[in-house]
Amino acid sequence: MSTNASTEAFSAAIREAAASGTPLRIAGGGTKDFYGQSLTGTLLGTRGYSGVVDYEPTELVITARCGTPLAEIEAQLAAQRQMLAFEPPHFGAGATIGGVVAAGLSGPRRAAQGLYCGSVRDHILGVKLMNGEGEALSFGGTVMKNVAGYDVSRVLAGSLGTLGLILEVSLKVLPRPAGVRTLLLAMNQEQAIAKLNEWGGLPVPIGASAWSGEERHGDLWLRLEGAEAAVKSAAARLGGEAVPDDQAATYWQGLREQTDAFFAGDTPLWRLSLPATAPAVELPGTQLIEWGGAQRWYKTDASAAQVRAAASAAGGHATLFRAGAAGKEGVDVFTPLTPVLTGITRKLKQAFDPRGIFNPGRLYREF
Amino acid sequence: MNAPSDKPIIDLARQQAVVARLRAFMPAAQVLFAAEDTLPYECDGLSAYRQVPMVVALPNTEEQVSRILSICYEMQVPVVPRGAGTGLSGGALPMGDGVLLSLAKFNQIVAIDHAARTARVQPGVRNLAISEAVAHLGLYYAPDPSSQIACSIGGNVAENSGGVHCLKYGLTVHNVLKVKGYTITGEAVEFGSAALDSPGYDLLALIIGSEGMLAVTTEVTVKLVPKPERQQVILASFDNVEKAGNAVAAVIAAGIIPAGLEMMDKPATAAVEEYVHAGYDLDAEAILLCESDGTPEEVAEEIARMEAVLSKSGATRFSVSASEPERLKAWSGRKAAFPAVGRISPDYYCMDGTIPRKSLGEILLFIAAMEKKYGLRCPNVFHAGDGNLHPLILFNANDPDELHRTEQFAGEVLEKCVALGGTITGEHGVGIEKINQMCIQFSAGELAAFRAVKIAFDERGLLNPGKNIPSLHRCAEFGGMHVHDGQLPHPELPRF
Numbered sequence: 001m002s003t004n005a006s007t008e009a010f011s012a013a014i015r016e017a018a019a020s021g022t023p024l025r026i027a028g029g030g031t032k033d034f035y036g037q038s039l040t041g042t043l044l045g046t047r048g049y050s051g052v053v054d055y056e057p058t059e060l061v062i063t064a065r066c067g068t069p070l071a072e073i074e075a076q077l078a079a080q081r082q083m084l085a086f087e088p089p090h091f092g093a094g095a096t097i098g099g100v101v102a103a104g105l106s107g108p109r110r111a112a113q114g115l116y117c118g119s120v121r122d123h124i125l126g127v128k129l130m131n132g133e134g135e136a137l138s139f140g141g142t143v144m145k146n147v148a149g150y151d152v153s154r155v156l157a158g159s160l161g162t163l164g165l166i167l168e169v170s171l172k173v174l175p176r177p178a179g180v181r182t183l184l185l186a187m188n189q190e191q192a193i194a195k196l197n198e199w200g201g202l203p204v205p206i207g208a209s210a211w212s213g214e215e216r217h218g219d220l221w222l223r224l225e226g227a228e229a230a231v232k233s234a235a236a237r238l239g240g241e242a243v244p245d246d247q248a249a250t251y252w253q254g255l256r257e258q259t260d261a262f263f264a265g266d267t268p269l270w271r272l273s274l275p276a277t278a279p280a281v282e283l284p285g286t287q288l289i290e291w292g293g294a295q296r297w298y299k300t301d302a303s304a305a306q307v308r309a310a311a312s313a314a315g316g317h318a319t320l321f322r323a324g325a326a327g328k329e330g331v332d333v334f335t336p337l338t339p340v341l342t343g344i345t346r347k348l349k350q351a352f353d354p355r356g357i358f359n360p361g362r363l364y365r366e367f
Numbered sequence: 368m369n370a371p372s373d374k375p376i377i378d379l380a381r382q383q384a385v386v387a388r389l390r391a392f393m394p395a396a397q398v399l400f401a402a403e404d405t406l407p408y409e410c411d412g413l414s415a416y417r418q419v420p421m422v423v424a425l426p427n428t429e430e431q432v433s434r435i436l437s438i439c440y441e442m443q444v445p446v447v448p449r450g451a452g453t454g455l456s457g458g459a460l461p462m463g464d465g466v467l468l469s470l471a472k473f474n475q476i477v478a479i480d481h482a483a484r485t486a487r488v489q490p491g492v493r494n495l496a497i498s499e500a501v502a503h504l505g506l507y508y509a510p511d512p513s514s515q516i517a518c519s520i521g522g523n524v525a526e527n528s529g530g531v532h533c534l535k536y537g538l539t540v541h542n543v544l545k546v547k548g549y550t551i552t553g554e555a556v557e558f559g560s561a562a563l564d565s566p567g568y569d570l571l572a573l574i575i576g577s578e579g580m581l582a583v584t585t586e587v588t589v590k591l592v593p594k595p596e597r598q599q600v601i602l603a604s605f606d607n608v609e610k611a612g613n614a615v616a617a618v619i620a621a622g623i624i625p626a627g628l629e630m631m632d633k634p635a636t637a638a639v640e641e642y643v644h645a646g647y648d649l650d651a652e653a654i655l656l657c658e659s660d661g662t663p664e665e666v667a668e669e670i671a672r673m674e675a676v677l678s679k680s681g682a683t684r685f686s687v688s689a690s691e692p693e694r695l696k697a698w699s700g701r702k703a704a705f706p707a708v709g710r711i712s713p714d715y716y717c718m719d720g721t722i723p724r725k726s727l728g729e730i731l732l733f734i735a736a737m738e739k740k741y742g743l744r745c746p747n748v749f750h751a752g753d754g755n756l757h758p759l760i761l762f763n764a765n766d767p768d769e770l771h772r773t774e775q776f777a778g779e780v781l782e783k784c785v786a787l788g789g790t791i792t793g794e795h796g797v798g799i800e801k802i803n804q805m806c807i808q809f810s811a812g813e814l815a816a817f818r819a820v821k822i823a824f825d826e827r828g829l830l831n832p833g834k835n836i837p838s839l840h841r842c843a844e845f846g847g848m849h850v851h852d853g854q855l856p857h858p859e860l861p862r863f
Contacts, residue, residue, distance in 0.1 A: 058616040059723050081622055104569075111563065114592065115535050115624055121569050122541050137813045143721040144534065144753035145793035147527050147576045148801075148808055149836065150820050151540065154572035158564075175622035197482045201506060203593045203662060229664030275561040277483040294563045316562040335566040340556045344823055345567055351819030363567070 005048040010165060011134035013044060018132055018355040026161040026359055028067055029094025032103045034322055036160050036362040037333045044165065046098050053168060054142070057082055061125060061142045063170040066098025073097055077173055085109055085116045085174045086123055089256050098166045101127070104158025107256040108208035108223070111276070111291035113200065116174065116207055116225065121157035128168035129156065132353035142170045155348075161359040162367055163352040177207065179231035182248030185220045185240035189213070189280045189289070192220045196292040197277050204234045210255055211289040212262060223252060255290065262288045265299065266325040270307050272296040274316035281310050297321075304331045311335070334363065342366075377463055381444075382421050385466065388438045389424055393431055397472075399423040408467050411452040411459040412514075413800055415716075415764070420447070420461030427472035429549075429585050436583060437553030439466055445829050446551065448579040450490055450522030453514045455717060456798030458525060458578045458834055470521050473585060476500050484591045485544060485561070490521025490584045494528075497589060506591040509536035512794070513702055521584045527576030529794040531627045531701070532658075534752035536592070538794075540575040545588035548574075551825045556582060573820065578796055578835045581824040595660035598626065599670055600697045603677045603685040604651035608632060611653035612727035614680035615751045618657065619724075621676050623669060627658035628752030629701050632731070635708070635746035635759070639700035642707035647700055648684055655682075655751065656701055658694075704748045705759070712744075712761035716773050719801075720784030721755045721793035733783050734758055741772040755793035756784070782807050797835045805835075806842035814839065 017024050023041030033039060050067035057080040064073055070090055077083050087107025088100040106119040126140030129152075140146055140153035156166060187195065192211040199206055207225030211218055222238065224231045235242070243251070254260030263269065272281060276293035285300030300307065304320065311318035317335040320328065337345060349356070349367045360367065382400055389398045399405050400422050409417040421444075426432045439446045445465035452459055461467045473489035476497070480486070481504050486497055494515040498507040511530035512518055518528070524546060527539045536542070545559035559571035574581055605611035611630055618625060631639065631647075631654050640647045647654060657677070659669040670687055677685055688694035700707070708715050722730050731747065738745050744761045760776055762769040781791040781804045791797070791804040805814065817836040821828065837845075 056723075056725065058619045059725060060619060061723075118537070118541060119564065121572055122537065131812075131816065135812045137810070137816055139813065139816075141788065141790055143723060143755075143789050143793070145529050145538065145721050145750070145755045146790040147794060147796050148790045148792050148805060149797070149813070149817050150581075151527070151572050151576050152816065152820065154540070155569050157569060157572075159568055163568075175619075175624065178622065194482075197484075201481065201484050201504065201591075201593055203596055227661065227665040227668050229668045230662045233662055233664050273562040273564050275483055277480070291563065316560065317566050319566070337567050338557075340550065340554050341567060341570065344556075344570065347823035348568060348820065351816065351823055 007130065007136055007167060010044075010049070010130055010167070011136070014130060014132065014134040014165065014357070017042070017357045018134070021355060022357065023360045024357050026102070026165055028096030028099040029069070029092060031090060031092030031095045032099055032105070035103060037328065037365060038361045040361055041357070041359065046096060046165070047094070049167070052076060059142070060144070060173050061170055062173050063142060063168060064097050065168050066096060066166050068097045070095040070097055070100055081176050082173045083176050084123065084171060085112070086118060086120050087256055088120060089258065091257060097169055101157055101166055101169050102159060102161045108210065108252055108290060111294055112207045112225065113205060116177070119157070121154040123172045124153050124157055124169065125172055126170040127153035127156050127166055129163070130165040130167055132164065132355055132357055136167060140170070144172065160362045162349060162363050164358060177225040179224070179226060179228035180207075181224045181231050181235050182243040182251070183222045183224065183235060183238060183240040184243050185222065185238070186217065187220050188216050188218055192218065192289065193277070193280065193293045195220070199238070200276065200292055204238070205230045206292070208252060209290065209292050212287065221251060223248065262286065262297070262299070267299045267301060268320060268324045268326050269322040270298045270300060271319045271321040272298060272307070272311045272314070272316060273319070274311065274314045278314035278316065281314055283307060283310055308335060337364070377419070377421050381464070385422050385442065385444055388442070389422070389435060392434055393424070393426065397425045397427070399425070408449070408461055408469070411449065411454045411457060413455055413457040413460070413798065416457045416460050416799055418461050418463055420467035421464055423467045423469060425469050425472055432468070432583060432585055433549050433553040433555065435466065435468060436549050436551055439829060440552050440827065443827060443829065445832050446583070447831050448525070448583050450519035450525065451493065451517055453518040454522055454526060454796060454798065455719070456792065456796040456800040458796050458798035458831070460799050460834070468583065470519070470584070473521070477586065483561070485588055486591060487586055487588050488520055489586060490524070491519050494518050494520055494523055501591055502594070505594050507594050508589050509542050509592050510539050513705070520587050520589065524575055524584055524587055525577065525579045526794065526796040529750070529753070529755065531629055531750065534628060535624050535626050540572060542590045543571070543575060543587055544590055546571060546574050546584050547586040548582045548584040550582050551827070551830045559588070561588065578798065579831045580821055580835055581830065583830070595626070597663045597666045598658060598660040598694060599666050600627070600656055600658040600688045600694050601670065601673055601677065601685055602647070602697050603655045603657065603682040604648040605653045605655070605681065606651065606683050608653045608731050609728040610681045611655055612724065612751070614655060614677055614682065615724060617676050617680045618673060621672060623672060623676070625657045625673065625752060626660040627656060629656040630654065630749040630751040631701060631704065632747040634744065635704060635748050636700070638711050638746055639704055639707040642710060643699045643703055645696050645700045651683065656697060701748065704757070708746060708759045708761065714762050714764040716760040716762060716777055717795070718756065718758045718760070718777050718780055719792045719795040720781050720789055721753070722784050722787045722789035724751070724754045726787040726789070727751075730756065730783060730787060734780060737776050737779055741776045743769070743772060743776055745776070750793070753793070754789065778804065799834055802835070802837045802841065803845040805837050806845050811839060811842070814842070
């Protein structure tokens with residue numbers, strides 16, 4: 001792995017690759033290598049470009065270089081009783097903050113009510129990006145409100161490194177909730193979807209939710225997060241069984257990192273992103289529902305066409321998150337775009353990476 | 368401010384050609400061109416900039432929008448979309464050779480989905496009308512710009528509008544799930560979805576705040592959130608502005624994110640008190656409004672914690688609203704700051720820079736120095752929680768020298784915001800107003816990237832051209848090219 005420790009070195013490597021038309025595969029810890037369509041190109045490692053550039057807890061912003069370990073950022077934030085509210089998954093020991101942004105993945109708290117709500121993109125304030133000509137560009141900044149120019153930095157969340165090398169990122173951080181309590185309620189899938197949506201319309205501080213089980217009966221886990229008083233009154237209102245803190249922490253960690261038993265095995269793992277109110281999706285295999293109904297994981301051997309048809313009928317889209325033993329050969333990992341969006345996407349890619357050297361084929365085969 | 372100096376004279380033959388094409392499928396009342404009909408559209412909320420459009424089109428169906436766009440694309444006529452016309456940066460300033468595309472007739476709430484907590488609305492629906500329409504469900508639309516009784520959701524999408532509660536509840540970009548619209552070629556397009564994310568690049572994030580330059584919005588799906596059971600506000604006085612700034616930092620350091628956190632300085636407080644008689648402390652150098660919302664228990668807990676922090680931070684006086692009328696009274700002055708200032712001066716000019724909060728003392732000292740330098744007064748209201756400043760320069764537009772000094776004053780303040788690590792605009796947008804300051808905030812390479820984004824959506828540059836993103840030529844004329852590390856990117860390239 002090359003250890004580029006400066007923007008000059010990155011720029012030189014990128015200009016050289018652009019000149020020779022050599023594809024580059026940008027990687028931090030490589031913990032999300034499994035994710036996306038395909039990995040091609042010469043490795044451009046970011047781990048040498050590491051460090052928190054600025055963190056002032058009272059400004060609610062942290063700025064770090066792309067290669068900074070996520071664990072290091074989380075430790076600094078925890079020391080100030082703050083956090084990245086979107087709970088990005090590590091998926092391994094070496095996860096970096098650049099990879100967090102590029103992958104655009106958020107954890108169980110993504111669909112929380114109120115203050116903690118939002119994905120990676122919702123918490124991005126600014127990004128320094130190196131384009132396909134080796135030029136460092138800054139978009140956004142370190143302030144909460146900023147409408148100068150187009151909001152390019154948020155577009156980088158989930159772009160899988162195809163628009164450029166993320167050099168540095170500024171993220172909004174939030175205080176950790178004072179009160180946390182996990183409840184376990186027995187109910188079937190239909191009831192869980194209905195209840196989660198009903199509670200979503202009430203001032204109840206639900207920070208995370210997960211349902212799993214058989215269609216007829218199952219377990220709904222709820223994590224209440226907020227002011228002590230609000231958590232206490234909501235717990236009384238919602239009922240169910242209180243889960244001991246250490247057991248609850250293990251459970252939510254297992255979902256975030258996909259180390260929970262549900263994710264084990266070699267069956268393909270599909271992620272269905274649906275309107276939270278979508279009725280139960282009928283596919284073979286086992287299911288786990290998160291985000292108040294808006295994220296549904298399926299371990300299934302159903303064909304991509306079958307999964308996509310189900311997701312589309314429910315008003316959403318499906319991603320082959322982990323291919324398992326079946327592999328990705330001939331399967332579109334991400335739902336194909338409409339022709340008009342394909343056209344815009346192609347031109348955006350061209351705008352930032354005119355020679356097409358960054359992670360080609362990682363998001364869609366044609367870019 | 369960067370008032371356009373050369374107003375093009377309308378080309379009558381071209382005007383007739385465009386009108387003929389549009390009237391082929393729209394009634395005459397929806398295609399305006401006579402001066403007395405088009406004059407009301409000559410400016411938006413920034414009245415210092417005026418330009419009568421060549422043609423005004425008022426479509427009322429999506430098909431009409433699509434046809435107008437494809438005709439303008441074919442004839443290479445620029446199109447300026449317009450919502451309620453309340454924007455403060457001239458984002459909807461018409462073009463003398465262009466079509467002003469008013470979405471005012473798109474004023475229907477299409478559907479409210481109670482279970483999903485979403486509303487599908489047309490772009491001409493007013494911001495507050497959404498919250499009013501869903502109030503009986505215990506829900507509301509969170510972003511609340513002060514102009515919310517008049518501004519439309521289409522304009523909010525174009526500007527990524529904020530409001531006084533956005534530190535806790537987010538901006539427009541955090542509260543919109545999907546935007547439906549048309550590209551400049553007249554093709555239907557959807558950004559986002561009814562789910563929480565969509566495949567491919569997050570183009571929804573790019574559309575929001577794009578000032579109508581990438582696509583024309585015809586429907587917006589917004590998120591609705593539960594109305595808090597209780598809201599309470601603390602009014603705290605400080606004998607020094609810096610102490611008030613430090614108190615804001617102390618509240619955040621205590622792990623509290625207030626629902627609203629606003630500041631007014633002494634001159635602003637005096638102006639609003641005269642206007643609304645809310646009983647503000649006129650001796651205070653700065654007043655903070657700290658709002659808490661949530662369940663009754665939650666609010667009681669948070670108010671007690673905030674009181675302790677504010678007291679420790681040296682508040683000289685504070686009061687907590689004991690009832691909803693008292694709370695609204697406390698807010699009345701802040702919400703009416705602009706009209707109140709309008710009463711004490713023939714004209715005022717509102718700035719919108721954002722700074723890191725820690726630089727509050729420094730920027731206020733700077734503004735005080737600018738008041739002396741330019742001989743103009745400048746009361747300040749400030750979204751203290753998120754660092755967004757609204758200094759209001761008082762001037763008389765009939766005095767050309769005062770107008771000129773105001774422009775210089777505002778330009779210097781915005782440049783100072785950038786130097787402090789902030790931005791020239793937090794929520795009002797660049798439009799035409801701050802286009803020169805874009806050259807200060809961004810490098811040539813960054814501006815080139817913005818132009819490339821624009822081209823990805825609008826190859827011919829017909830959709831609201833000349834706003835938001837300055838040309839290199841414009842920056843060269845302005846003389847304020849942003850230079851990184853003493854060097855322009857690609858110094859080998861000719862720039863002018």
